[in-house]
Amino acid sequence: MQDSGVTPTDAHQGARRHLRPGGWAAVLVPVVATAALILSAPMPVRAVRDITFDSYQRLSPRPYDPTLPVRIVDIDDESLARLGQWPWPRARLAAIVDRLQAAGAAAVAFDILLSEPERTGGPEAPGDERLAEAVASAPVVMSLTLTNAPGETPLAPKAGFATAGDDPLNFVPRFPGVIPSLPLFTKPAAGLGALNWVPDRDLVVRRVPTLMALGDALVPSLASEALRVAQGASTILVRASNASGETAFGRQTGIAAVRIGDATIATEADGALRIHYAGTRPERRLAAWRLLDGSADTAALSGAIVLVGTSAAALADVRATPLEAAVPGVDIHAEFIEHVLSGARLMRPDYAPGIEVAALLTFSALAAALALRVRPLVSALGFLGLAATVAAASWLAFSRWAMLIDPVWPLAGTAASFATAIAIALRRTEAERRWIRQAFARYLSPEVVAALAREPGRLALGGEIRPITVLFADIRGFTSRAERLDAREVVTFLNTVHTPLTDEVMRHGGTIDKFLGDGLMAFWNAPLDVPDHVAKALKAALAMQAAIGRLAPTLAQEGLPPLAVGIGIHTGPACVGNLGSRHRFDYSAVGDTVNAAARIEQTSKVYGEPILVSGEVVAAAPAFTFVLVDEVRLRGRGEATRLYALVSGPDGKDAGFDDFRRQHDAAIAAAINGRTSAQELLEEVSRSPAGARHARLYAYHRTRLAENEPVPEG
Numbered sequence: 086m087q088d089s090g091v092t093p094t095d096a097h098q099g100a101r102r103h104l105r106p107g108g109w110a111a112v113l114v115p116v117v118a119t120a121a122l123i124l125s126a127p128m129p130v131r132a133v134r135d136i137t138f139d140s141y142q143r144l145s146p147r148p149y150d151p152t153l154p155v156r157i158v159d160i161d162d163e164s165l166a167r168l169g170q171w172p173w174p175r176a177r178l179a180a181i182v183d184r185l186q187a188a189g190a191a192a193v194a195f196d197i198l199l200s201e202p203e204r205t206g207g208p209e210a211p212g213d214e215r216l217a218e219a220v221a222s223a224p225v226v227m228s229l230t231l232t233n234a235p236g237e238t239p240l241a242p243k244a245g246f247a248t249a250g251d252d253p254l255n256f257v258p259r260f261p262g263v264i265p266s267l268p269l270f271t272k273p274a275a276g277l278g279a280l281n282w283v284p285d286r287d288l289v290v291r292r293v294p295t296l297m298a299l300g301d302a303l304v305p306s307l308a309s310e311a312l313r314v315a316q317g318a319s320t321i322l323v324r325a326s327n328a329s330g331e332t333a334f335g336r337q338t339g340i341a342a343v344r345i346g347d348a349t350i351a352t353e354a355d356g357a358l359r360i361h362y363a364g365t366r367p368e369r370r371l372a373a374w375r376l377l378d379g380s381a382d383t384a385a386l387s388g389a390i391v392l393v394g395t396s397a398a399a400l401a402d403v404r405a406t407p408l409e410a411a412v413p414g415v416d417i418h419a420e421f422i423e424h425v426l427s428g429a430r431l432m433r434p435d436y437a438p439g440i441e442v443a444a445l446l447t448f449s450a451l452a453a454a455l456a457l458r459v460r461p462l463v464s465a466l467g468f469l470g471l472a473a474t475v476a477a478a479s480w481l482a483f484s485r486w487a488m489l490i491d492p493v494w495p496l497a498g499t500a501a502s503f504a505t506a507i508a509i510a511l512r513r514t515e516a517e518r519r520w521i522r523q524a525f526a527r528y529l530s531p532e533v534v535a536a537l538a539r540e541p542g543r544l545a546l547g548g549e550i551r552p553i554t555v556l557f558a559d560i561r562g563f564t565s566r567a568e569r570l571d572a573r574e575v576v577t578f579l580n581t582v583h584t585p586l587t588d589e590v591m592r593h594g595g596t597i598d599k600f601l602g603d604g605l606m607a608f609w610n611a612p613l614d615v616p617d618h619v620a621k622a623l624k625a626a627l628a629m630q631a632a633i634g635r636l637a638p639t640l641a642q643e644g645l646p647p648l649a650v651g652i653g654i655h656t657g658p659a660c661v662g663n664l665g666s667r668h669r670f671d672y673s674a675v676g677d678t679v680n681a682a683a684r685i686e687q688t689s690k691v692y693g694e695p696i697l698v699s700g701e702v703v704a705a706a707p708a709f710t711f712v713l714v715d716e717v718r719l720r721g722r723g724e725a726t727r728l729y730a731l732v733s734g735p736d737g738k739d740a741g742f743d744d745f746r747r748q749h750d751a752a753i754a755a756a757i758n759g760r761t762s763a764q765e766l767l768e769e770v771s772r773s774p775a776g777a778r779h780a781r782l783y784a785y786h787r788t789r790l791a792e793n794e795p796v797p798e799g
Contacts, residue, residue, distance in 0.1 A: 111509065112453045112502045119498030120442045123491075128286070134491045135285060138433075139407035141483045142362055146408055147429055149363040154191065154315075154389035155422045157370045157415055161396045164374040171400060175203045175212030177377070179219035181393060184376050186223040189387035192315035194226035194307055196394035196402075196415040198280065199266045213269055221273030226310045228280045229271075231260035231297055240265060243277045244313055245320040246303045250328030256339045257356045258283055259298040278310030282404065282417070283357065289405045292357035293421045295343045295350055296323065308421040309345060315390045316346030323356070338435065348425050351432060360424050361431040361487065364408045365416055370396075392418050433489040445495040448475060449502040456506030457513075461568045464510075468503050472496055548662020554609045554622040554654065554702070555679050556595070557686035558586060558629060561649040563603030579603070581639065582648065585632035593625035594618075598673050606683075608674050611661040619656050619705040626652045626696045627734055653686025654698045654731075656705055677721065684719040685728060693781030696731040708735040710742065713750040714782060716757045730779070745775040756786040763790055 122130050158181060165171060178199075185193045203212045220227070229240070240263055258281070271277055279297050284290045295309045305313065305321060313321060322344040326337050339354025352358055373393075375381035394415025395402055402414045424431075448471050455464040455471075479492035560582055567575050583605065587597055590607045594615050598606040607625075609618035629650065637647045657678035664673050681699065689697035692714055703711050711729040718725050732738075752766035764787060770776045771783040 109453070112449070112505050115501030115505060116445060116449045116498050119494055119501065120445055123438050123441050123445065123494050126438070130494060131285075132287070133493050135287070135289070135291065137479075137491060137493050138483075138489050139289070139291075141480070141489075142407040145484055147361040147363040147424065147427070149366050149368070150423070150427060151366075151368045153423050153426050154385075155369065155419050155426065156386055156389045156391050157419055158185070158373050158376055158391055158393045159370045159396050159413075159415070160373045160394070160400075161370075162398060164372055165397050165399070167374045168377070171395075171397070172204070175199075175216040177212075178393075179212070179216040180377055181373060182216070182219035182223050182225060184383070185386060185391050186219075188383040190224070190391045191388050192224045192226060192276070192311045192390045194276070194278065194311040194314075194390065194392050194418070195228050195266075196280065196307065196392055196418055198228050198230055198264065199270055200230075200264050202267065213267065217269045217273055220270050224275045224314050225273075226276035226278050226307060226314050227266040227270050227274040228278060228307055229263055229265040229304075231279050231281050231299055231304065232262040232264060233260060234262040236262035240277075240299060240302070240304075241271070242302060242304060243275065244305050244310060246323060247320050248323045248325065250325035250341075251337045253296065253303065253323045253325050253340055253356060254298050254301060255337060256325065256354055257296050257298050257303070258294055259300075261300060263299050276305075276310040276314040278307035279304050280307055280414075282414070284404070287405075289407060290360075290417055291407060292353065292359045293417060294355070294357050295345075295352055296321070296340075296356045306421075308418045309343070311390050311392070311418070312345045312348055312422060312425060316348070318346035321345050345425075350425055351430060353433070354435070358421060358424065359431045359433065359489075360406075360417070360420050361429045362406050362408045362420050363423065365412055369416070369419055390422055392422075394418070430487040431489065432487060437488070437490055441491055441495050444475060444478070445498045448495065448499045452499050452503035453506040456503055456510050460571065461507065461510065464503075464507070468500075471499065475499070548660045548664070550658050550660055551611055552618075552657065553611050553659050553661060553674060553678065554618045554656040555659070555674065555682035556590070556607045556609075556622050556626060557604065557653045557683050558607075558626075559601075559604035559651050559686055561651055561690070566645070566648075567603075578645070582633075582636065582650075585636065586629050586650070589625050589628040589632055593621045593628065595622065595625055596672075599671070604686075606679075608659075608661075608679075611659075611674060612672065619702055620708070622654055622656075623696075623698070623702070623706055623709050623731060624734060626654060626731060630695055649695065651686055651689040652696045653682050653684070653689055654696070654702050655682035655685055656699070656701050657681070680721055681719055681726070684721075685726075688717060688719075688728065692728075692730070692785055694730040694779070698729050698731055700727040700729065703729050709733070710738045710746075712746055712779070713753040715753070715786075730782075739775070742775065745770075745773060748773065749776065749779070752783075753786065756790055759790070759793075 126134075160171070160173070168177070178197075182193055199216075219225075260281075265271055265277070266274075279294075281294065281297060282290050283292065283294055285292075293308065294306050297304050297306065303321075303323075309321065313319075323340060324342045324344070325340045328341070340352050340356040343350045343352055343356060350358055371381050371383075371386075376383070392415050394413060396413040396415070403411045404414050404417055406412050406417065406420075423429075452464075452468050452471055455467040458464075459467070475492045475496050479490050482488040482490045566578065570578060579600075579602070583600060586605060590597055590605075593609075595607040595609050596611065598608055607622075609615045609622050615621060629652065633648065633650050640647060655678055659674045659676035659678040661674040662672070664671060664675065685697050685699060689695070694714060697714060698711065703709075710732040712732055714728040714730050716725045716727050732742075748766075748770050752763065752770045755763035755766050767783045767787055767790075771780060776783065
């Protein structure tokens with residue numbers, strides 16, 4: 086045999102040098118792509134981010150504080166049923182204002198647009214004047230709606246604005262038109278606020294504007310104006326980028342905060358407040374009919390900001406929030422005010438994408454290092470730990486500091502880099518298996534070595550056709566074992582298994598053709614004549630199975646489970662000789678006989694039989710005991726091949742075995758031919774004591790018959 090001059094260590098290190106640069110480059114691709122997504126935030130990224138943050142709110146909503154001075158007078162379904170359908174007479178709305186003023190409300194804000202004169206007739210026809218009188222005598226905030234339809238409707242704002250830093254008109258939502266409440270109501274009102282929402286593309290109201298713009302004039306939202314009126318403030322202060330204390334380095338980054346009286350609202354760049362919702366609460370509501378008939382307890386209204394709105398289904402003033410799919414719009418105004426008064430904060434800071442990219446880079450590097458340097462199970466557990474760390478950090482930022490840091494996309498990028506690294510690691514494992522095969526020398530029995538020494542001419546290139554018996558053996562479940570071991574442990578394991586198998590092959594006069602990493606190929610009757618080569622191959626197979634059984638205590642000491650070896654044997658003509666070049670060659674066998682033996686070994690996995698042989702082997706070894714297994718079409722062969730299981734050697738047949746074999750072979754033959762009696766025969770033979778060792782074979786045939794499968798291919 087010609088030595089290649091390449092040691093196992095050289096091959097291993099060379100492969101590592103080859104894999105590492107390309108591997109790290111492949112790992113970086115998903116990281117860079119995910120970082121770009123985080124920074125650019127296209128719609129799918131924002132959608133997933135919103136879902137994540139909504140889930141946080143559902144897991145931990147803002148605790149509701151019933152002492153907060155915010156209440157809703159609800160024109161609910163029962164109020165409509167008792168007092169009549171909408172629209173109500175304006176005098177009735179005036180009565181609501183009067184009762185709220187009498188109860189000591191700090192502000193009364195109408196979440197109702199009264200843009201048209203009253204249409205009702207009768208004695209309540211002067212209702213508009215009656216409501217205007219009530220508005221003039223109470224701290225009332227009337228509403229308006231900003232529109233995208235240009236118009237010339239004059240609007241006299243009630244609130245004054247002071248700005249620090251960049252012009253807020255550059256950042257807030259701007260509208261060209263307006264639909265106000267009637268001037269009869271807006272002139273005497275203490276405040277005037279916009280009803281507009283700016284929902285996200287999924288129509289969920291996560292953020293509510295504090296300010297909007299009508300042309301070049303700032304307009305407060307209804308909730309902001311209610312806060313101003315309740316505190317008796319005249320001016321709203323807006324702090325934007327480049328104000329004193331705001332670090333923007335000359336860039337116009339947006340609004341930082343809005344101050345209304347004593348309340349400072351930290352906003353996002355467009356002046357919107359991201360609300361931490363508490364959810365719809367019955368304690369917040371007071372039915373309008375109870376207020377009007379005097380049955381309501383009005384103690385909680387003293388000093389409160391009271392919003393007049395509706396939850397009636399017929400009026401369809403319904404919005405979606407992170408907590409609920411259908412919420413009356415007036416509740417969102419109330420949540421806004423409660424959020425501000427409670428001192429709650431919920432922000433996605435402008436540096437959040439930077440934190441997320443940093444987390445992506447850090448955890449992707451750690452995950453890739455785990456995948457490439459430790460065993461797959463350990464690396465998988467490590468990745469789960471990293472993922473849990475990212476998720477926990479995001480949750481901690483929300484629950485403790487009210488900061489919204491997205492864990493999903495950093496985790497997605499980390500998972501992608503980890504998966505890429507795992508693929509590289511698995512590829513490396515497969516490469517190491519090939520290196521291990523190359524590292525094993527091609528063994529010959531001592532007799533063959535001596536014969537070659539006597540006849541060096543046999544090393545000349547070329548070959549001959551001669552009958553041989555070929556044996557393939559394969560370690561079952563090697564891949565799953567190898568994934569739990571490092572490279573050194575894999576080599577040790579293979580050496581532990583291959584040594585006794587090799588010893589038995591050579592002890593029975595065989596030639597080791599090659600090691601296949603988790604298996605081996607051997608043949609008999611070449612390069613020297615071996616009398617009874619079929620019998621010797623069969624004896625070697627039985628001895629190999631016995632040797633594997635003796636390895637169980639050794640494997641148990643090393644913490645490894647018992648193993649099984651599948652063996653396939655075929656005999657026939659093959660081309661044997663030195664195959665290769667003058668500089669490097671191997672003594673080997675090729676041809677249909679070799680291919681058939683390999684297919685038989687692979688097929689043995691299906692039936693659960695440890696040693697599977699062809700009909701040619703059975704015919705050449707009458708002294709051995711076999712049972713019929715199946716008839717298959719081996720790839721590359723036109724005719725079906727009968728397969729048998731080797732049961733014992735010439736001296737191993739038990740008394741009464743011949744009766745069992747006849748019963749067994751009859752049942753299997755019936756199954757092969759698809760006879761209707763096959764199921765019954767298989768069931769009967771499976772109940773015999775000797776049939777227990779072939780239970781998997783019987784189960785296979787019963788399933789095959791039940792599913793009417795054709796002759797299998799191997």
